[in-house]
Amino acid sequence: MNDLTPDRDERVANLKGLGCSRKRVEDARFTQGKGNYIDDISLPGMLHGDFVRSPYAHARVKSINTDAAMALDGVIAVLTAKDLEPLSLHWMPTLAGDKQMVLADGKVLFQGQEVAFVVARDRYIAADAVDLVEVEYEELPVLVDPFEALKSEVVLREDLDGQTEGAHGPRKHHNHIFTWEVGDEAGTNAVIDDADVVAEETMYYHRTHPCPLEPCGCLASMDKVNGKLTLYGTFQAPHVVRTVASLLSGIEEHNIRVVSPDIGGGFGNKVGVYPGYVCSIVASIVTGVPVKWVEDRMENLMTTAFARDYWMKGRISATREGKITGLHCHVTADHGAFDACADPTKFPAGFMNICTGSYDIPIAYLGVDGVYTNKAPGGVSYRCSFRVTEAVYFIERMIEVLAIELNMDAAELRRINFIRKEQFPYQSALGWEYDSGDYHTAWDKALAAVDYEGLRKEQAERVEAFKRGETRTLMGIGLSFFTEIVGAGPVKNCDILGMGMFDSCEIRIHPTGSAIARLGTISQGQGHATTFAQILASEIGIPADSITIEEGDTDTAPYGLGTYGSRSTPVAGAATAMAGRKIRAKAQMIAAYLLEVHDDDVEFDVDRFVVKGAPERFKTMGEIAYAAYNQAIPGVEPGLEAVSYYDPPNMTYPFGAYVCVMDIDVDTGVTDIRRFYALDDCGTRINPMVIEGQIHGGLTEALAVAMGQEIAYDDMGNVKTGTLMDFFLPTAWEVPNYETDHTVTPSPHHPIGAKGVGESPHVGGVPCFSNAVQDAFRPFGLRHTNMPHDHWRIWKTANGLGLHD
Ligand code: MCN
Ligand code: CUM
Incomplete structure (x- = not known):
């Protein structure tokens, strides 16, 4: 067993670890149309939601008549702000400390804003019913220029009128949100005023949109028998969605399972919480059957982040x-x-x-x-x-x-x-x-x-x-x-809704020397299943091809803050390496026991622990994994698992x-x-x-x-x-x-x-x-x-x- 072939270079190559242009393991399914996106998921009896949206950018909503829509065969419900109000769900908190209407509450503030949510037997009936909802609007003056908005008499956010404090300090005007200042203004001005050469410029970085291939969507399923809510969706931060859903709905967090399946591009468009998610959950709770909502291209471009x-x-x-x-x-x-x-x-x-x-x-x-x-x-x-x-x-x-x-x-x-x-x-x-x-x-x-x-x-x-x-x-x-x-980032200065921005990885080594690792992040096309296995391969000496990477299911993955801000490698990648090192530390004890030497007398070498100075005496990670489950080792618990929650120092x-x-x-x-x-x-x-x-x-x-x-x-x-x-x-x-x-x-x-x-x-x-x-x-x-x-x-x-x- 202990022969020295393959040689060291071959063993390194066999791992497909750090630095290897390993082919993406996800592509086998993506290139064959076998991806599992939100619209690929179907549950028995599932209903479909669609939004009535505002044609106006600023208008008072005088009345909403849903009778004709309700009369259409196949329409189950039409939700308006009035239906959500008793649940306190007609508004929702935003990630920036503001709040946002889920469905138009008295007025609309942008074109495409959600006004009513139609739930129907299929997507086509839902769309037809949207056209039958009669909304009476009274147009209000529109402000699209922020400089004009700061001068205008028109109050956009009537809900905040009179509030001089916002989430980030004082508000200078009724259309002003916050002032944020960093650095030394007086000192900077003094230097610039005194300088040899000064250049000034004003530039506009225009509004644009990431337009991911797959728009946003979700499928909410409330099981009234066991009290569990399952929410599938295009979420870049599934755990955060679970916590927010629990806080908003009052459903205990252990009774909520959030799953991000394959995501067809995120690009930050899928970080926030949208009215479609809230309405689908409410509709599923009300009807007792699963409700799916998937926006179309125009809705995505006009209304999401x-x-x-x-x-x-x-x-x-x-x-x-x-x-x-x-x-x-x-x-x-x-x-x-x-x-x-x-x-x-x-x-x-x-x-x-x-x-x-x-x-x-x-x-x-x-x-x-x-x-x-x-x-x-x-x-x-x-x-x-x-x-x-x-x-x-x-x-x-x-x-x-x-x-x-x-x-x-x-x-x-x-x-x-x-x-x-x-x-x-x-x-x-x-x-x-x-x-x-x-x-x-x-x-x-x-x-x-x-x-x-x-x-x-x-x-x-x-x-x-x-x-x-x-x-x-x-x-x-x-x-x-x-x-x-x-x-992002050090928990001491970065959080989302009070949750520090650490990330996590949990690893289980199976007895026969393969492994699964679960992370708090979620790939939207970045290839995490490929690359995180490579980090681990180099850390624990098990080939990347023998490591499954799983993300996006909050019932199984450790809590994490998700994938955006290019944080997966800096934070979850670090957690992966750290969890791998815990595995390696335990493997070292097991190897030393098996080789009958002191822990310090063995050292890690690619895919094995070797007795120092005696390269022919070693135990491979495969052998160590097996021993972890099958051999009683004094002072060492059975099994080979580790978890790391990583808070980056910078x-x-x-x-x-x-x-x-x-x-x-x-x-x-x-x-x-x-x-x-x-x-x-x-x-x-x-x-x-x-x-x-x-x-x-x-x-x-x-x-x-x-x-x-x-x-x-x-x-x-x-x-x-x-x-x-x-x-x-x-x-x-x-x-x-x-x-x-x-x-x-x-x-x-x-x-x-x-x-x-x-x-x-x-x-x-x-x-x-x-x-x-x-x-x-x-x-x-x-x-x-x-x-x-x-x-x-x-x-x-x-x-x-x-x-x-
Ligand atoms: N990587 C690497 N070596 C490094 C750094 C990164 O091999 N030194 C690899 C990583 O292992 C990972 C990929 O490059 O497979 C991207 O890693 P990272 O920079 O950590 O970024 P995230 O995984 O956190 O992805 C988020 C980032 C963001 S914020 C946007 S927006 C964006 C982007 O990724 N959205 C994308 N790239 C995208 N690519 C696709 N296909 N789809 C998106 O939605
Ligand atoms: Cu700012 S886009 Mo990326 O952080 O998901």
Whole structure:
């Protein structure tokens, strides 16, 4: 038995552990149409729900007549706020400390708002009955501009009228939600007022939407015999949903089982709690049969968690040599009708205070004012890392504007100001401690890879040729360097509704040497079943192929806070490694006993414990697992299991350097992305292929947001982009070829040194695409133009600069 073949390298390869581009185990079912999404689940006798929604953005609801709908054959119930009121469920708390109407209570505040919930025998009857519900509205003045809202007499939230305190401090106006301030405003102003060079800019990061392939939905099943509620749904945080459902319904938490099956893309759209969930649960309790609700594409785009909608005003100062001395940022944040941002409780603007970016800025200030308008609620979604998308866009645009002001190359300006390697751990002016980084190395590698100097030379020649009338195509070189902050987070400062943001992993090793691990997170396409098994394989020496990863069932998984903010690897990944180490510690005792040596005389080697100095004497993890269940070992309990609840000491700070080369046809506004280079550093890399997939996906979403995607409203509050006819979703046609690259700077506090990566490419990608557009027009006097850079807007920019004359 104890022969030394396979050799060590073969044994390592056999594990498919850390660093292996292991093929995704989930894809066998996804590529064969065997996924199990919410709409694939059917329960006997199941009913279907559908919403009556408001056509108006702001209106008084005078009356609701459900008679005709109820008379339709197959309609079981029509719920309105009046039905929910006795249960105190006509309003629900939001994750941001606000509350939100479940069904219209007296008025509606955005187009598409839920007014009544029809329950019927099938989905078609439900939809027909929706049309039969008669709602009488009286239109009210609409506010879609947050600056107007702060001046208007019109009170949007009558329920809060007269309340001068909100969840995050004083309210300055009846349409104002909160002011959030970080840093030293007086000090920052003093530095900026005194500076050699100051650049100012206001930019709008438009409202957009993640538009996952699968919309939101759920299936609620109340079993009146045993008192158990089972809720299947598209939840990025199933345990949080269970706790919230218990608090709202009064059903004890052990009687609620929440299951997230396969999820067809989440992107933060599926973190919040929606009226559809509440109505389905109530309907199932009332009818005693399961009730399913699945929204359609338009409902998803018009009413569920949007992204961004930040007006950002910046001032940045520097010495004449280009050393940044101070940064001031003020944000007017349009939160829509209810503050339903899914940020950690103490961060009403998320981690926007990472807006000093990758630069050593001695003093800074950030102020954010949240505002109510007649738009859909939400705000934190779409690969955002809790507003880091906005923060990085802001600073990467400010750097470009400062470079114009200094008449300096923007790559060089970045280099001068990067936090230096020896400054880590780095304390930022706005309160974060960056764990590790090596920005100069990454930047130099990126610039060399694209031949930056050559590109600038080509660009200068192109400008000359354009001026001579020899070409109508300009060339833009988009640069961006980002620092992310992911892995919320230390329980001491991050919680959701009072629950600290730890995460968890529980492992059971089976007697024959295979295993199951359950986590508090939930994959929505990120490949957790593949990658978490790899972490474990390296920790406990059992092949990844022999480890099942299970997530998303609250009856079996340990409590966790879910998957968003690229926190799974930083937090649950750490829990996985830590639980693995507990297994290994126990395995060591068992191995020592079996080998009849002291515990300290054996050491772990890939997939076995070996007697130190005697490599031929060992016990494999398979043998140890068997012994754990079959041999009475003095002082050691039978079995081989472990659980870890991991509270990270800090966030992780991935970073990256991106370059985009774009050609722009001045006469049509059509863009052609010639090259896109992305260098990412996410610390220790678990699965390079999965990382590359994450980067391709995030960059494509960045392309979408920067180049065309938006949720646009007209003055009446009508959503102008509520269908895929109007909402830009890039296809293979628009997407360029991405070149990916990396450096590896491990996180010093994460057990395996890994940082998150899921949101990085989006955070860094949007400013890179945008900067490419802006850079193309810089030689003709452009300082800044807002996204999205669709052909029409680019044409207008060119026209405004006189390039069509
Ligand atoms: N990974 C790795 N090595 C690292 C870091 C990560 O191999 N050093 C792997 C992980 O093991 C995991 C994947 O990359 O399989 C993403 O890990 P991580 O960065 O920890 O992010 P999460 O798993 O927490 O996923 C959340 C993140 C977010 S917040 C959004 S939004 C987003 C994203 O993931 N939504 C996605 N990527 C998505 N990808 C798909 N397909 N679908 C979504 O909804
Ligand atoms: Cu902000 S989108 Mo992701 O955190 O699910």
